[in-house]
Amino acid sequence: MNPEKDFAPLTPNIVRALNDKLYEKRKVAALEIEKLVREFVAQNNTVQIKHVIQTLSQEFALSQHPHSRKGGLIGLAACSIALGKDSGLYLKELIEPVLTCFNDADSRLRYYACEALYNIVKVARGAVLPHFNVLFDGLSKRHSLRGARGVLSHTGLGRWFALAADPDPNVKSGSELLDRLLKDIVTESNKFDLVGFIPLLRERIYSNNQYARQFIISWFFPLHETESNKFDLVGFIPLLRERIYSNNQYARQFIISWILVLESVPDINLLDYLPEILDGLFQILGDNGKEIRKMCEVVLGEFLKEIKKNPxxxxxxxxxxxxxxxxxxxxxxxxxxxxxxxxxxxxxxxxxxxxxxxxxxxxxxxxxxxxxxxxxxxxxxxxxxxxxxxxxxxxxxxxxxxxxxxxxxxxxxxxxxxxxxxxxxxxxxxxxxxxxxxxxxxxxxxxxxxxxxxxxNLDGIVQVLNCHLSDVAIGMMSRIAVLKWLYHLYIKTPRKMFRHTDSLLPILLQTLSDESDEVVLKDLEVLAEIASSPAGQTDEPSPADGPDLRVGHSELQVPTPSRASLLFLLNTPKNTKEVPAASSACVFKNEQHREARALNLRPM
Incomplete structure (x- = not known):
C-alpha cells in the first residue's frame, strides 16, 4: 500500500493501524472508524460515509496484502455498527467485499470475514433480506481458495468447498453462527423473498460435500417457522433446484432443513414447486449418512401430508x-x-x-x-x-x-x-x-x-407386457401378472386389443411351454379370451372362410376357434407334455370351444 496516498477522511493513524499485523491495533482503528462514521451520520453526510466505505473496501478489504484485508474487514464491520438502522442504505457496498474474502486461502482471513459479515447482518437485521440470496450463496456455494494475488494457492489447488464445509474448525464455527443469525432473521420476517431463494437452494442441494449438505438441510427448518407472506418462492425455487443435487452431506442437510422450513409456512404452497426438487430429494434419500436420510424421510412425510390435505x-x-x-x-x-x-x-x-x-x-x-x-x-x-x-x-x-x-x-x-x-x-x-x-x-x-x-396408452402397455413376457429371466409372479394384465385388457378393451393380437400370439403360444402350471393356466385363459371375444367377428358370409364366417363393417379380424386350434397345433413340438384335461376344461368352457378341447392340445 502506498503510504503517500490520501485516504481521507481516514486519518494516517487509522490507516497505519488497519495495516498492522496485530489484531489489537486493528481493533483500535476500527473503534476510531466507528466514531468517525457516527459523526457523519449525525451530520447526515452521506457522501463521506460512502467514501469511507469505498476506501475500506477497495484499498483494504480487496488489497493484495493480507493484513490490509483483515483491517478492511474489521473496518467495514465498524461502519455497519456506527450506521445502525441506516446500514440498510449501504448494505451492498458493505457485503460484497466481505463475501469476496470468503475465497481467501488464509483461514484466519476467512474467519474474520465471517465475523465482519455477522456484525453487519446483526445490525441490519431485516434490511439484509433483499440481499439474502447473495448471503446464502456466499455461505453455501463452492469457493476456490485464492491467495493474495487472486491465484489458486498450493493449499487450495483444484479444491472447492462450501464455507459451511470449511476445513478450518474456526471458520466453520463462525459460518454456523452467521447461518443461525440469518435463520432467525428469516423466521421473524414477513418480507423474506422465498421465490428468489428457491433457485439457489435447489442448486446447492446436490452438493457432494458432507458439511455443505448438512448446511443446506439445516435451512429447511427455520423456513418452516417464518411468518413471511411475501416470500418470493418463484425466485427461490430455481436456486433450490440448482443446489439440491449437491453430493456433500452437509450441503444436503442444509438444503433439507430449508425445505422443511418452507413446508411449514402457512402462506407458502411448496407443492406447486415439488416437481422441481423431488428428484433431488430422492437422491438425498440415498445418502450414506443416517441422519440425512432420516431428515429426508421427514421432508417427504411432510409433503405427503400436504398432498393428502389438498390433492x-x-x-x-x-x-x-x-x-x-x-x-x-x-x-x-x-x-x-x-x-x-x-x-x-x-x-x-x-x-x-x-x-x-x-x-x-x-x-x-x-x-x-x-x-x-x-x-x-x-x-x-x-x-x-x-x-x-x-x-x-x-x-x-x-x-x-x-x-x-x-x-x-x-x-x-x-x-x-x-x-x-x-x-x-x-x-x-x-x-x-x-x-x-x-x-x-x-x-x-x-x-x-x-x-x-x-x-x-394401450400401445405402450402392450409393448411393456410383451417385453416382460418374452424375458426369460423374469420371475414367475411377474409373468403371471403380465398375463393377468393381458386378460384384463382383452376383457375391458377387446376391440383395441385385437390390433395387437398378431404380435402377441407368438409369445403367448411359446408361454404354453412354461415350467409353471399356474403360468400355463393363465396363458390358456388369455388365449381362450382371444378366441371367444366378439371383437372383430363378422356378420356376413365370407367366401374365403366358409359359411360360418361373416363379414361386417369392422376392419378388425380374429381367428375362429378352429383357426386358433390350428395355430396351437402348428406350434406344438412332439416331445412336450400334454396340457392336463382339467386345465383345458377350466379354460375352454363354452360350446364353441369344445372343438379345441377335443384336439387334445399340447403346449409347444
Missing amino acids: SSVKFAEMANILVIHCQTTDDLIQLTAMCWMREFIQLAGRVMLPYSSGILTAVLPCLAYDDRKKSIKEVANVCNQSLMKLVTPEDDEPDELKPALQRQTEPNSEDSVAKQEGTASGGPDGSCDSSFGSGISVFTLVSTDRAPVTL
Missing part, C-alpha cells in the same frame, strides 16, 4: 416420471419410498394415471417377483399393480375421437378420486411407509388433472 393442487403429471425412475433404483430405501409414493399416487390421481401406465408397469412388474428379502417393496408394488389395473374400464375401448366429450361427463376429478380412495390410501402393506412417504405425485404433462381428457 387437487398437486401436479401429479409432472412427477410421474420421477417416481418411475426411482422405483427402479437398486437402493432399497429409495425404491420402497418411491413405490409407496406411487401407490398413493395412483389412488389419489385415479384415471389421470392411465396415460402413464406403461412406465409404471415397467417399474412395478419386476418387483412382483422379489423374494422375502424385499417383501415390503413387493407388497407395495402389488398394490400399485392392482390399483392401476382397476383404472382400465370399457370406456377405454371407445374410439379416441369420441372420448373427450364422454370423459368430461363421466370422469372423476382428483378430489373425487381422493374421496373414493381415502379408505385405502393410508392402509398399505407396509405401515412404516405410510408415516413418512406417501401419497401421490404424478405424471409427465402440465395439463390440469381434473378436467384433462384421459387416454389409455
Whole structure:
C-alpha cells in the first residue's frame, strides 16, 4: 500500500493501524472508524460515509496484502455498527467485499470475514433480506481458495468447498453462527423473498460435500417457522433446484432443513414447486449418512401430508416420471419410498394415471417377483399393480375421437378420486411407509388433472407386457401378472386389443411351454379370451372362410376357434407334455370351444 496516498477522511493513524499485523491495533482503528462514521451520520453526510466505505473496501478489504484485508474487514464491520438502522442504505457496498474474502486461502482471513459479515447482518437485521440470496450463496456455494494475488494457492489447488464445509474448525464455527443469525432473521420476517431463494437452494442441494449438505438441510427448518407472506418462492425455487443435487452431506442437510422450513409456512404452497426438487430429494434419500436420510424421510412425510390435505393442487403429471425412475433404483430405501409414493399416487390421481401406465408397469412388474428379502417393496408394488389395473374400464375401448366429450361427463376429478380412495390410501402393506412417504405425485404433462381428457396408452402397455413376457429371466409372479394384465385388457378393451393380437400370439403360444402350471393356466385363459371375444367377428358370409364366417363393417379380424386350434397345433413340438384335461376344461368352457378341447392340445 502506498503510504503517500490520501485516504481521507481516514486519518494516517487509522490507516497505519488497519495495516498492522496485530489484531489489537486493528481493533483500535476500527473503534476510531466507528466514531468517525457516527459523526457523519449525525451530520447526515452521506457522501463521506460512502467514501469511507469505498476506501475500506477497495484499498483494504480487496488489497493484495493480507493484513490490509483483515483491517478492511474489521473496518467495514465498524461502519455497519456506527450506521445502525441506516446500514440498510449501504448494505451492498458493505457485503460484497466481505463475501469476496470468503475465497481467501488464509483461514484466519476467512474467519474474520465471517465475523465482519455477522456484525453487519446483526445490525441490519431485516434490511439484509433483499440481499439474502447473495448471503446464502456466499455461505453455501463452492469457493476456490485464492491467495493474495487472486491465484489458486498450493493449499487450495483444484479444491472447492462450501464455507459451511470449511476445513478450518474456526471458520466453520463462525459460518454456523452467521447461518443461525440469518435463520432467525428469516423466521421473524414477513418480507423474506422465498421465490428468489428457491433457485439457489435447489442448486446447492446436490452438493457432494458432507458439511455443505448438512448446511443446506439445516435451512429447511427455520423456513418452516417464518411468518413471511411475501416470500418470493418463484425466485427461490430455481436456486433450490440448482443446489439440491449437491453430493456433500452437509450441503444436503442444509438444503433439507430449508425445505422443511418452507413446508411449514402457512402462506407458502411448496407443492406447486415439488416437481422441481423431488428428484433431488430422492437422491438425498440415498445418502450414506443416517441422519440425512432420516431428515429426508421427514421432508417427504411432510409433503405427503400436504398432498393428502389438498390433492387437487398437486401436479401429479409432472412427477410421474420421477417416481418411475426411482422405483427402479437398486437402493432399497429409495425404491420402497418411491413405490409407496406411487401407490398413493395412483389412488389419489385415479384415471389421470392411465396415460402413464406403461412406465409404471415397467417399474412395478419386476418387483412382483422379489423374494422375502424385499417383501415390503413387493407388497407395495402389488398394490400399485392392482390399483392401476382397476383404472382400465370399457370406456377405454371407445374410439379416441369420441372420448373427450364422454370423459368430461363421466370422469372423476382428483378430489373425487381422493374421496373414493381415502379408505385405502393410508392402509398399505407396509405401515412404516405410510408415516413418512406417501401419497401421490404424478405424471409427465402440465395439463390440469381434473378436467384433462384421459387416454389409455394401450400401445405402450402392450409393448411393456410383451417385453416382460418374452424375458426369460423374469420371475414367475411377474409373468403371471403380465398375463393377468393381458386378460384384463382383452376383457375391458377387446376391440383395441385385437390390433395387437398378431404380435402377441407368438409369445403367448411359446408361454404354453412354461415350467409353471399356474403360468400355463393363465396363458390358456388369455388365449381362450382371444378366441371367444366378439371383437372383430363378422356378420356376413365370407367366401374365403366358409359359411360360418361373416363379414361386417369392422376392419378388425380374429381367428375362429378352429383357426386358433390350428395355430396351437402348428406350434406344438412332439416331445412336450400334454396340457392336463382339467386345465383345458377350466379354460375352454363354452360350446364353441369344445372343438379345441377335443384336439387334445399340447403346449409347444
